[in-house]
Amino acid sequence: MKIVILGCGRVGARLANMMDKLGHDVSVIDFSSDSLQRLSPDFQGTTFIGNGVDEDVLIRAGIREADAFAAVTNGDNRNIMASQIAKEIFKVKKVVCRIYDPIREETYRELGLETICPTIVGAQLIFEAITDKKQK
Amino acid sequence: MYIIIGGGGDIGYYLTKNLINHGHEVLLLEKGSSRYQTLSEELGPAVLRGDACEARTMEEVGANRADVVIAVTGDDEDNLVICQVAKKRFNVNRTIARLNNPKHSEIFYKLGIDVTVSPTKSILSLIEAELPSSRFVQLMTLKSAGLEIVEVRVPADSPVVGKALRDVNLPRSSNITLLIRDKEYIFPTAETQINSGDDIIALVSREGEDELRKAFGTME
Numbered sequence: 430m431k432i433v434i435l436g437c438g439r440v441g442a443r444l445a446n447m448m449d450k451l452g453h454d455v456s457v458i459d460f461s462s463d464s465l466q467r468l469s470p471d472f473q474g475t476t477f478i479g480n481g482v483d484e485d486v487l488i489r490a491g492i493r494e495a496d497a498f499a500a501v502t503n504g505d506n507r508n509i510m511a512s513q514i515a516k517e518i519f520k521v522k523k524v525v526c527r528i529y530d531p532i533r534e535e536t537y538r539e540l541g542l543e544t545i546c547p548t549i550v551g552a553q554l555i556f557e558a559i560t561d562k563k564q565k
Numbered sequence: 566m567y568i569i570i571g572g573g574g575d576i577g578y579y580l581t582k583n584l585i586n587h588g589h590e591v592l593l594l595e596k597g598s599s600r601y602q603t604l605s606e607e608l609g610p611a612v613l614r615g616d617a618c619e620a621r622t623m624e625e626v627g628a629n630r631a632d633v634v635i636a637v638t639g640d641d642e643d644n645l646v647i648c649q650v651a652k653k654r655f656n657v658n659r660t661i662a663r664l665n666n667p668k669h670s671e672i673f674y675k676l677g678i679d680v681t682v683s684p685t686k687s688i689l690s691l692i693e694a695e696l697p698s699s700r701f702v703q704l705m706t707l708k709s710a711g712l713e714i715v716e717v718r719v720p721a722d723s724p725v726v727g728k729a730l731r732d733v734n735l736p737r738s739s740n741i742t743l744l745i746r747d748k749e750y751i752f753p754t755a756e757t758q759i760n761s762g763d764d765i766i767a768l769v770s771r772e773g774e775d776e777l778r779k780a781f782g783t784m785e
Contacts, residue, residue, distance in 0.1 A: 482642055484668065506618060506642040510672075513645075517675055532620040533646070536653055 433458065433495045433521075435481040435511050436502030440527070442467035444499060449474050456490040459502075481511045487519070497523040505530050512542055569594065569631045571617025571647040572638030573604045576663060576684070580637065581611060592626050617647045620654050628655040637663040648678045674708065681708075700783040704766070713769055715777070721761040723782035731755035735780055736773035742766050 430453050434445050437459035446469045449455045455474030458481050459465055465476045479486035481502060492498065498515040500508035505528045512526035526544050528534040534546040566589045570577050573595030581593045585608075593608065594617040595601045601614040615622035617636065628634065634651035636644035641664060648660035662678050664670055667686040674681065694702040694716065705714040719726060725733045730741060730753055743766040744751040744759075751757060759765075769777050778784045 482669075483666070484672075504642065506640070506646045509649075510642040510645050513676055514672055518672060530619070533618070533650070536620065536650055540649070540653060 430454070430496040431491060431494055432456070432497040432499065433487070433490050433492050433515075435459075435498070435500045435508070437464040437467055437476075438501065438503060439467070441499075441501045444501065445474060446472060454491075456495075458486060458490050482507060482514065484514065484518070487511070487514065492519045492521065495519070495521050497521065497525070499525045499527075501527045505533055509533070509537055509542070516542070566590070566632040567627070567630055568592070568633045568635065569617070569623070569626060569628060569651075571634070571636045571644070572663075573597075573600055573612060574637065574639060576637045578604060578607070580635065581608060585611060594622065594626070618643055618650065620650055623650065623655060628657060631655065631657050633657070633659045633661065635661045635663075639665060641665050641669050645673060645676065645678065648673075649676065652677060670708075701778055701781075711771055713771060713774060715767050715769055715774070717765045717767060717777070717781050717783055719759055719761055719763045719765060720782055723759075723761065725759045725781055726761045728759055729755065730757050730759065733759070733780055736769065736776035738770035738773040739777050740768045742768055 432448055432453055433456045434441050435458045437457050445455050445457045449472050457474060458477045458479055462478055477486060477490045492515060498521045500512045502508055508526050508528060512524050515521040516524045524543060526542050528537060528544050528546055529548050531546050531549050534544045538544045568584055568589050568591050570581055570593045573593050577593055581591050584591045591611055593612040594615045595604055595612060596616040604612045628651055634648060634657045636647035638644055644662040648662050651657040651660050659679050661680040662673055664681050664683040667683040670681050670683060690703050693699050700718045700720055702716045703713050704716055741753055744753045745764040746760060
């Protein structure tokens with residue numbers, strides 16, 4: 430499948446490398462060329478430098494043909510806006526949006542975005558490791 | 566009215582002062598601490614340090630009783646989230662967002678923001694209107710109706726010069742509302758004759774714009 434990944438931080442780069450290794454068609458967008466260095470040297474996909482809430486940049490990265498879009502920049506609001514553009518304007522089937530702020534995550538999940546909140550997931554895992562029990 | 570404004574830049578600051586002078590209850594939220602200090606010396610309790618994107622902050626300032634939320638930060642993604650959170654979590658009736666990138670207007674509209682204002686676009690068209698060579702200027706957009714208010718300066722070689730308005734082939738979705746000739750205004754009738762150099766103020770649908778330009782010979 431074709432996937433567009435916005436944000437090439439630790440998570441974005443790792444995700445891009447994973448998808449690429451499996452033979453998927455991967456496009457990665459980031460503000461800075463430095464971040465794109467995080468990709469593995471044998472990364473086969475394409476990289477784009479630009480602003481992920483700019484439609485033209487998304488089009489160049491192939492959002493029109495994309496089966497999936499992941500927004501994993503370090504800005505919650507940028508992820509939220511880019512995900513909504515992917516979902517509402519370009520009708521990408523699978524859109525995943527990372528949101529650090531749990532309250533904002535809840536709001537946008539209710540609005541129909543598929544969201545992942547690392548704050549909640551991380552705290553839960555650490556809690557389980559310390560207390561040795563699963564608890565909500 | 567109770568109005569909450571997010572973002573204490575120049576626009577947020579002057580807007581707050583203005584709306585207070587108009588007798589409204591206004592609260593300005595600014596997240597930067599040094600900017601907040603400056604603003605609070607001027608505005609006193611009308612400014613609060615906080616992030617308008619944060620639902621908790623918005624709850625503390627009573628967003629659920631706000632009549633209007635206005636987002637005027639320098640980042641479009643922040644302005645979008647401020648307005649969406651206000652609408653979704655606090656049922657604010659009217660949300661207004663500043664657009665830094667004029668291209669975002671359609672997206673904001675689709676995502677449910679009531680009104681968008683683009684200073685970049687306004688400044689561009691104001692400057693365009695002042696250039697001596699401009700013949701066709703967009704003065705204003707009536708977004709909900711899909712209409713533009715435009716100003717056309719009739720060129721000397723225009724096919725309409727010397728014609729009465731009734732004989733000009735105008736697009737159906739347009740209306741010539743005003744004519745300005747030698748600094749005097751004329752409310753035109755079907756008999757009004759068009760002269761070279763007249764400034765014509767017209768209402769036109771987006772689809773009719775090109776046709777209107779053609780009719781007046783102002784196609785670039």
